[in-house]
């Protein structure tokens with residue numbers, strides 16, 4: 001029987017609002033886990049081993065990635081891992097941001113990941129991220145009010161505007177943030193002030209443009225749900241909720257692993273191609289490498305990321321016999337060429353979890369002529385050497401500053417994660 005309902009989607013809206021960047025997403029996940037009794041561990045400390053833990057679970061954060069797990073029981077002998085990612089395509093502030101032209105102050109940005117340029121034009125944008133101070137501390141900052149805008153060229157000055165024109169990301173996507181002459185250091189001084197720290201103490205920053213529009217339901221019967229970062233906070237939020245709800249899991253240790261940097265290829269010291277997750281799992285077994293290897297052989301991972309719903313205006317973009325739709329439940333993503341981690345055993349793992357959860361579900365398969373994207377499943381499967389299946393919610397407008405999903409689907413994804421943890 002499903003355990004999560006529409007109120008899970010209300011809660012997702014709050015989670016998204018609290019999580020404008022990967023760093024904020026980890027902090028919000030941590031806050032929720034701690035409220036459920038979980039304890040944060042530092043990678044530099046000694047950890048409680050196996051079932052010796054004194055908390056219901058633990059978590060560790062590294063550079064915008066988070067791994068959390070329930071304390072293993074005496075009979076623990078395998079992991080059930082729900083995977084996600086924490087980052088989203090957007091614009092990242094450059095090291096020396098102050099720039100401008102023709103009487104406008106602007107902020108120099110770099111494109112982060114696969115951004116559909118048009119969707120970011122003429123929007124009120126905030127700025128959020130982290131500052132690293134001289135003493136090594138990390139401070140989160142979230143300017144959640146309109147600060148930046150990438151202004152569109154008026155249609156009168158751009159008669160071909162509706163014929164489709166590529167924008168130059170260096171010169172034509174630079175946001176404005178005021179009038180006057182740019183002054184070196186002004187933007188970061190402002191951000192430091194917002195964060196309540198001395199600008200001279202700020203030695204490093206990861207700052208991103210943030211789409212500010214509040215998440216909302218859409219449609220006469222509110223069957224749809226619109227927000228930024230559905231890709232992939234639907235998955236992180238589902239994993240956190242399921243990990244907190246999972247109890248009495250017997251031999252399988254429930255684990256949540258959400259990685260930063262998926263949108264740019266995962267090759268960083270905390271990404272899905274790093275040893276982060278394996279390092280954490282290995283530490284749960286102390287020196288017993290035999291037990292760890294046996295556990296890995298018996299483990300399964302479900303890697304969750306959004307996928308493409310069939311689009312009413314472009315149905316020809318999907319395979320004619322596989323047409324997943326927003327609102328129809330989570331998808332299992334299948335690819336013969338392993339763009340998604342999939343196969344018969346993986347499909348069976350997914351279907352057992354979905355049956356346990358009592359939820360509707362759908363297949364996603366790429367059209368042969370359109371290879372589509374990939375995600376963290378094949379990466380972490382290859383990295384860990386464990387059975388992995390790719391899943392996720394069908395959405396429209398993926399990577400847009402405003403994505404769209406079915407309003408009932410986020411709760412079903414949380415039920416699927418719980419099905420993985422408990423079946």
Ligand code: CO
Nearest residue numbers: 231232305306
């Ligand atoms: Co994604």
